Every structure is written in structure tokens, then in C-alpha cells.
Amino acid sequence: MKEIQDFLVGRIWLRDFTPFSKKAIEKAINKGFIAVQKGITEKLECARCLEKSSEKIIPYNCAKCEGICYYCRHCIRMGRVSSCTDLITWKEPLEISSYSHSFSWNGELTNLQQQASDELDESLRRNRSHLVYAVCGAGKTELLFPPLHKALSEGKRICIAAPRTDVVLELSPRLKAAFPDTAMHTLYGGSVFEEGFAQLIVATTHQLYRFQQAFDLVIVDEADAYPYSYDPALARAVNKSLKENAPIVYVSATPSKKMLKSTASQSKIFRRFHGHPLPVPEYRSLWNYRKSFNTNKIPAKLKEWVEQRLEKNEPFMLFFPAINMIRKAEPLFKLIDSRIGAVHSKDEDRKEKVMQLRRGEIPGILTSSILERGVTIDNVQVGIVGADEAVFEAAALIQMAGRAGRSSAFPNGEVIFFHNGISRQMDEARNLIKFYNREGQR
Amino acid sequence: MKCYLCADLLDLKPSWRDLFFMDREETVCLNCRATFERLIQGCKICSASGPGICEECNRWETTELRRTIDSGQCLYAYNNAMKDYFHQFKFLQDVVLAEVFSEELVKAVRKTKGVAVPIPMNPVKLRKRTFAQVDSMLEAGGADYVHLLQKNEEIQGEKTKEERISTRGIFTWNGNSVPKNIVLVDDMYTTGTTLRLAAEILKEAGAETVTFVALIRA
Ligand SMILES: [Zn+2]
Ligand SMILES: [Zn+2]
Ligand SMILES: [Zn+2]
Ligand SMILES: [Zn+2]
Numbered sequence: 330m331k332e333i334q335d336f337l338v339g340r341i342w343l344r345d346f347t348p349f350s351k352k353a354i355e356k357a358i359n360k361g362f363i364a365v366q367k368g369i370t371e372k373l374e375c376a377r378c379l380e381k382s383s384e385k386i387i388p389y390n391c392a393k394c395e396g397i398c399y400y401c402r403h404c405i406r407m408g409r410v411s412s413c414t415d416l417i418t419w420k421e422p423l424e425i426s427s428y429s430h431s432f433s434w435n436g437e438l439t440n441l442q443q444q445a446s447d448e449l450d451e452s453l454r455r456n457r458s459h460l461v462y463a464v465c466g467a468g469k470t471e472l473l474f475p476p477l478h479k480a481l482s483e484g485k486r487i488c489i490a491a492p493r494t495d496v497v498l499e500l501s502p503r504l505k506a507a508f509p510d511t512a513m514h515t516l517y518g519g520s521v522f523e524e525g526f527a528q529l530i531v532a533t534t535h536q537l538y539r540f541q542q543a544f545d546l547v548i549v550d551e552a553d554a555y556p557y558s559y560d561p562a563l564a565r566a567v568n569k570s571l572k573e574n575a576p577i578v579y580v581s582a583t584p585s586k587k588m589l590k591s592t593a594s595q596s597k598i599f600r601r602f603h604g605h606p607l608p609v610p611e612y613r614s615l616w617n618y619r620k621s622f623n624t625n626k627i628p629a630k631l632k633e634w635v636e637q638r639l640e641k642n643e644p645f646m647l648f649f650p651a652i653n654m655i656r657k658a659e660p661l662f663k664l665i666d667s668r669i670g671a672v673h674s675k676d677e678d679r680k681e682k683v684m685q686l687r688r689g690e691i692p693g694i695l696t697s698s699i700l701e702r703g704v705t706i707d708n709v710q711v712g713i714v715g716a717d718e719a720v721f722e723a724a725a726l727i728q729m730a731g732r733a734g735r736s737s738a739f740p741n742g743e744v745i746f747f748h749n750g751i752s753r754q755m756d757e758a759r760n761l762i763k764f765y766n767r768e769g770q771r
Numbered sequence: 772m773k774c775y776l777c778a779d780l781l782d783l784k785p786s787w788r789d790l791f792f793m794d795r796e797e798t799v800c801l802n803c804r805a806t807f808e809r810l811i812q813g814c815k816i817c818s819a820s821g822p823g824i825c826e827e828c829n830r831w832e833t834t835e836l837r838r839t840i841d842s843g844q845c846l847y848a849y850n851n852a853m854k855d856y857f858h859q860f861k862f863l864q865d866v867v868l869a870e871v872f873s874e875e876l877v878k879a880v881r882k883t884k885g886v887a888v889p890i891p892m893n894p895v896k897l898r899k900r901t902f903a904q905v906d907s908m909l910e911a912g913g914a915d916y917v918h919l920l921q922k923n924e925e926i927q928g929e930k931t932k933e934e935r936i937s938t939r940g941i942f943t944w945n946g947n948s949v950p951k952n953i954v955l956v957d958d959m960y961t962t963g964t965t966l967r968l969a970a971e972i973l974k975e976a977g978a979e980t981v982t983f984v985a986l987i988r989a
Pocket of ligand 1: 375376377378379380401402403404410483
């Protein structure tokens with residue numbers, strides 16, 4: 330029973346797909362430990378992801394119910410929830426004993442990081458939500474460590490949620506290293522099952538569909554990023570995963586206006602940890618680049634920029650607005666240097682290609698906005714092809730620009746907006762970066 | 772309306788076609804549609820690439836299941852996009868995906884002029900899966916069909932191809948009256964055994980011609 334409790338407490342799970350035998354689950358139900366509910370409620374809402382739009386809750390003729398049954402398309406990848414599937418929860422909350430967790434991070438915070446860390450600590454003490462608004466390269470993860478340590482030691486259950494698996498995989502080892510003895514699970518689509526109860530969970534935001542009244546604190550990293558910012562179901566998932574009145578900490582380099590307005594307590598860090606200003610994007614016109622790629626030619630100015638990077642031995646990231654443009658461009662760039670790689674969101678070995686770029690095994694990478702976050706490569710130079718295209722909002726442009734100059738050894742990377750006309754978003758991104766630099770140098 | 776597969780918004784601009792033809796509403800965006808590989812020509816029975824009748828189908832004509840199937844057609848190759856689609860439809864039980872290929876499937880079925888007979892599922896399995904994917908595709912395409920077969924309990928465990936071929940008795944006729952011309956409908960053609968065993972039963976029960984349409988050639 331203990332094993333079932335450790336697994337199920339704070340979770341909402343498909344009855345037929347637990348790591349335990351059907352008999353064991355049934356026994357726990359009969360003893361009154363586990364509550365059972367229908368997957369789709371009477372009000373036609375998915376009990377797991379709280380979706381209720383008729384576009385996602387689909388009626389059909391079910392052979393099991395022998396009649397009309399509803400299923401949820403929204404969270405279907407986690408195993409389908411329907412009117413005739415049962416969801417189970419553990420009834421009693423689990424008391425976590427408080428003890429001092431070991432904390433083996435011995436880095437140092439800058440004054441600005443320390444101040445933000447203290448402010449966050451104060452918010453958590455008052456149980457109120459908080460926004461950490463920190464520019465790319467400010468060192469936002471480290472400043473979370475001291476307040477996290479305190480909260481863990483107080484017996485709080487905590488989830489750090491990030492929008493994408495890449496970001497989760499980057500965060501997880503850092504947290505494991507900082508809190509080596511804390512029971513921690515890492516959850517994402519396809520992650521391996523980890524036994525026992527975890528007080529600290531690092532997960533993609535999607536995984537929160539499977540939690541209910543579980544956490545005393547949820548930290549939403551990259552809170553402005555797709556899909557969290559676009560999918561209201563994910564915000565609902567975060568709220569559902571929290572215990573009553575538990576706070577949320579949002580962390581973002583490019584928060585939306587709405588987020589800035591809705592979270593009263595804020596810490597701002599407009600200065601990178603190494604103290605150097607953010608590289609300011611330079612505009613460079615690149616007329617008719619689409620036509621050019623379509624006729625199998627790299628626009629001259631772009632070619633020149635890439636050749637300069639190769640000559641100077643500087644790694645580069647070249648962002649593109651569309652996958653099919655990358656497909657067209659890749660063979661053309663390979664003619665300049667056959668080692669130049671390309672990745673996009675559907676690419677399975679993008680992690681490996683990023684590693685190759687980091688290790689200097691390939692000189693540069695053509696990419697979609699999938700690599701706009703979470704990538705740190707020494708001395709990387711950034712070009713954005715079609716910076717004026719609608720897919721590139723100011724936040725995305727700032728994130729991509731934020732790849733440059735991150736290390737203290739090479740704080741002055743180049744960022745070029747290659748464009749076919751200047752968009753408002755480009756101006757907004759550049760003005761914000763300049764604003765951060767003014768504020769950060771005060 | 773969003774694409775069933777990638778959730779991108781579908782272009783809803785009414786085209787001149789919509790004004791003149793009653794095209795069914797699109798369920799999948801053009802990008803997703805383009806990732807599937809439609810089979811053209813190929814083997815006259817199973818649509819495998821090449822002219823005439825393929826080696827495999829020729830070999831069938833030397834077995835005791837010869838002349839069970841008169842002709843056939845598979846519509847799509849089992850490429851990565853189709854694997855993803857099929858997984859989401861059949862195993863994630865995303866029933867709406869029946870609509871994605873229903874129109875094409877029904878068109879191919881109607882062309883045969885036979886009465887559509889789906890390859891059935893075993894009743895226990897059907898309750899478990901909660902829907903029969905072939906039936907739901909035919910329904911989504913607005914086609915009539917009749918069930919003439921009953922699928923019995925499958926023998927579990929590894930079987931060699933020869934054993935599978937000799938697995939008689941997986942289908943039985945359910946006693947409904949048998950039309951002259953029948954088109955069997957299945958989701959996937961793999962070795963062709965299932966369809967031939969089904970066709971054999973139907974011919975024994977009085978069918979004159981049995982052809983088939985399968986969505987996928989594995
Ligand atoms: Zn759902
Ligand atoms: Zn049902
Ligand atoms: Zn699509
Ligand atoms: Zn053939």
C-alpha cells in the first residue's frame with residue numbers, strides 16, 4: 330500500500346495504467362484510500378486536463394459503453410481519457426517531514442541575483458506568487474537555489490515546470506547536483522518510470538495534467554514560452570496541480586504585458602551575470618531572400634556573413650522562419666562548408682547537433698526557433714533570416730539574440746537581423762534590449 | 772477548425788469549388804496531407820510496386836487459398852507519417868481520425884461496385900478498443916456496409932508465416948445473406964492472409980467475386 334501511496338499521492342491517474350496490478354489498486358479502492366472518478370464529467374469536462382471545448386471533447390459510439398461516450402483529444406497522448414475510463418486519486422495528503430536537505434551548490438550570486446533571491450524568499454514566506462524577470466544570461470536558475478533549499482527543508486513539495494523537454498533535460502542535472510540527497514523525479518513525454526515519492530519534480534508543463542493538489546510551490550520556468558503562453562489548458566494544469574493558496578513563481582526573460590500586470594511581486598535583473606551589456610541587434614537588409622532560396626541561391630550578404638564566421642572560426646546559429654526554408658537552404662550552405670548542420674522541431678537528434686556545435690565539431694547550425702532558448706555556446710554569433718516575418722515576435726527575437734555573448738570569456742557576440750523590411754517587432758526587440766542595457770548599467 | 776494532426780488552423784477561405792461541389796470539409800492541413808504517400812498502380816491485387824501481379828500474390832495462387840481474392844487495392848504506403856497516424860488512430864483511440872481518409876476509402880470501395888464487408892474485430896477486443904476502426908472509417912465516409920463475418924479468438928503467441936497461413940477458423944460466416952459481389956475492407960494489408968481467409972469463407976457461403984480495399988500497404 331505504501332508503494333501505491335508514494336506513487337499516487339498528488340496525482341490523478343488512469344486506473345488501468347498504473348505501475349501496479351489491477352488487484353492491488355482495487356484493494357486500495359475498497360479500503361477507501363483511493364477515490365475513483367469518471368474521466369469525462371457530467372458537464373463534459375476532462376477531469377485530467379480540464380478541457381471542455383466541443384472541439385476537443387468528442388462524442389462517439391462506444392463499443393464498451395454500448396452508447397454515446399465522450400473522449401478528450403487534448404490530453405490523448407497521455408493515454409486516452411473517456412466517459413468510460415476511471416481516473417484515480419489518493420485521498421489523504423502526505424505529510425512531508427521537515428529536515429535540512431543537503432545543498433551542495435557553492436557558486437556565488439551577484440548583487441542583483443542575491444537581491445532577487447531575497448525578494449523571492451520573502452514572497453514565498455508570505456505565500457504569494459512572484460515573477461522573476463531576468464534577461465537572458467542573468468543567471469536566473471542559480472538565484473532560485475537558496476529559496477528552493479529553504480522550501481524543501483520546510484517539507485514543501487515543489488515542481489519546476491518548463492515548456493519543453495530540452496529545457497527540462499538541461500535543468501534536471503543542475504538541480505540534482507545542487508540537491509544531491511533530495512528525492513527528485515524528472516518527467517517528460519517518454520521519460521522512464523522512477524519509483525517512490527519525489528519531493529522535487531522537474532517536468533514539462535504538460536505533465537502537470539497528471540497532478541492534482543500536489544504542490545506547495547510550482548515554479549514555471551520560461552513562463553512566456555510556447556506552448557505555456559498560448560495554451561490556457563497549461564495554465565489551468567498549473568493551478569490544478571497546486572494545493573490551496575500555494576504560490577506560483579514565474580521565471581521569464583521576456584514576460585508578456587499580461588504577466589507583468591497580473592503578478593504584483595516582481596524581481597528584475599536587467600544585467601547579465603558577467604556584467605557586460607546584451608549584444609544589440611544590427612539590421613541588415615536582405616531583399617527577396619525567399620525568392621533567392623527558391624532559386625537555389627544564398628543571398629550575397631548572408632553568404633558573406635557566414636563566410637566571415639567560418640574564416641574567423643566563430644560558431645554561428647542561423648535562425649529561419651520556416652522549416653521548408655531550412656530544407657531549401659541546408660544543401661546550399663553545405664556547399665560552402667559540408668559540416669554546417671541543420672535542425673528543426675521535428676528533428677530527433679537536435680540535441681546531438683547542438684553538442685557538436687558546442688564542441689566545435691561543426692562550424693554552425695541552421696535552425697528554426699526551436700533553439701531560441703536553453704542553448705549556451707561559447708562565442709556563438711547569431712543571424713536571424715527574415716527577422717521581419719510574422720513568426721518572429723519581439724520575445725522570440727530577444728531570446729534568439731540572447732544566445733550571443735553569454736560567457737564571460739566572449740561577452741560581445743554579433744546579432745544580425747537579416748530582413749526584407751523592418752517590422753514593429755524588430756524595433757520593439759531592439760528597443761527593449763537597449764533599455765535593459767541602460768537599466769543594467771545603472 | 773484546426774488540423775486533426777498538427778493543430779494548425781485550417782484555411783477556411785471558401786473556394787469556388789465549395790460553391791459548385793459539395794466537397795466534404797477538410798480535416799487535415801495541406802502540409803500534413805503532403806506527408807502521406809498515395810500508392811499508384813503497382814500489383815493488381817495488393818498495390819505493391821511493380822507491373823502486373825507481384826511475386827507474393829503469385830505465390831498465393833499456388834497455395835490452397837488461391838483464387839479467394841479476385842482483385843484488390845491498397846491506398847497508402849506505410850511511411851512514417853502513416854505510422855504516426857495509424858498509431859494515434861488505433862492505439863491512442865483517436866476516433867475522429869476516421870474522417871481523415873474516409874472519403875478516399877469510400878470512393879475506392881464504391882468503385883468496385885461490390886457490397887462493403889468490413890474485416891471484423893473479435894468482440895472482446897472490440898470492447899477493449901471501444902471502436903472498430905474500419906467500420907468508423909466507412910461510417911465517416913457515409914458508406915453502407917454489412918457484417919458477414921465473425922472473428923473468433925485469436926491464438927496467442929509467436930507464429931511462423933506458414934502457421935499463420937494455415938490458421939483456419941479465425942473467421943466464420945455469421946449467417947446473413949451473402950451478396951454476389953463483395954468488397955472486403957480492412958485498415959492494413961500485411962501478408963494478405965487475413966483477407967484471403969475471409970474471402971475463402973465468403974466464397975464458400977456463396978459469393979461470386981471478392982475484391983478488397985485496404986487503407987495501408989504495410
Ligand atoms: Zn483531457
Ligand atoms: Zn465508452
Ligand atoms: Zn496539419
Ligand atoms: Zn501483390
